[in-house]
Amino acid sequence: DTAVSQTPKYLVTQMGNDKSIKCEQNLGHDTMYWYKQDSKKFLKIMFSYNNKELIINETVPNRFSPKSPDKAHLNLHINSLELGDSAVYFCASSQVEASPLHFGNGTRLTVT
Amino acid sequence: AQSVTQPDIHITVSEGASLELRCNYSYGATPYLFWYVQSPGQGLQLLLKYFSGDTLVQGIKGFEAEFKRSQSSFNLRKPSVHWSDAAEYFCAVGAGDDKIIFGKGTRLHILP
Numbered sequence A: 001d002t003a004v005s006q007t008p009k010y011l012v013t014q015m016g017n018d019k020s021i022k023c024e025q026n027l028g029h030d031t032m033y034w035y036k037q038d039s040k041k042f043l044k045i046m047f048s049y050n051n052k053e054l055i056i057n058e059t060v061p062n063r064f065s066p067k068s069p070d071k072a073h074l075n076l077h078i079n080s081l082e083l084g085d086s087a088v089y090f091c092a093s094s095q096v097e098a099s100p101l102h103f104g105n106g107t108r109l110t111v112t
Numbered sequence B: 001a002q003s004v005t006q007p008d009i010h011i012t013v014s015e016g017a018s019l020e021l022r023c024n025y026s027y028g029a030t031p032y033l034f035w036y037v038q039s040p041g042q043g044l045q046l047l048l049k050y051f052s053g054d055t056l057v058q059g060i061k062g063f064e065a066e067f068k069r070s071q072s073s074f075n076l077r078k079p080s081v082h083w084s085d086a087a088e089y090f091c092a093v094g095a096g097d098d099k100i101i102f103g104k105g106t107r108l109h110i111l112p
Helices: none
Strands: A004-007 A010-013 A019-025 A031-037 A043-050 A053-057 A064-070 A073-078 A087-094 A107-111 B003-005 B010-014 B019-021 B024-026 B032-038 B044-050 B056-058 B064-068 B073-078 B087-094 B100-102 B106-111
Touching: A004 A087, A010 A019, A019 A031, A019 A087, A019 A107, A031 A073, A043 A064, A043 A073, A043 B100, A053 A064, A073 A087, B003 B087, B003 B100, B010 B019, B019 B106, B024 B073, B032 B064, B032 B073, B032 B100, B044 B056, B044 B064, B044 B073, B073 B087
Parallel strands: A010 A107, B010 B106
Antiparallel strands: A004 A019, A019 A073, A031 A043, A031 A087, A043 A053, A064 A073, A087 A107, B003 B024, B019 B073, B032 B044, B032 B087, B056 B064, B064 B073, B087 B100, B087 B106
């Protein structure tokens, strides 16, 4: 029974397109996150939502827009995709402040 | 702001040998500290965590880590590695603001 699931696993698209990545957690956690992992494996936090409310918004281009319809879901929509957006995007969840993160298996986004 | 340094990008050890992966953090108060492991194509899995109390923490898969406040370190150890331990290892620090910051990772290679 997958705890944090994200879809799709792979996403290949052309520059300028708009795409979405979906994430769902069945752990009952209050906080969900999006992390970006670049080609050098560096993990950088992008957004954090607590109970549907945005609480962390790092310096991410406003082409990236997270949406949390309920506390079990956090989707990421990306407009006008650029080559530099190619990365693996991880969704994660945690119970409360700084408690361990539970990660999804990632979405590998390739922009051509 | 908190930060994490993993000074070794790659580490190679022989199967059966002992392992120590280094992690140094920067944070003004007592941090929450984590080690995660990432196998190829997978999300990150929590190995162990330190919040308070005993400075030597035990984790899954035979790993342990020791928090040393005087050295701002949280090194990961295993007495005898197995070929299946080959992966990317991430040290992370949390500061109670729902933001967990990751180091750049150490890739562990195992020689047969």
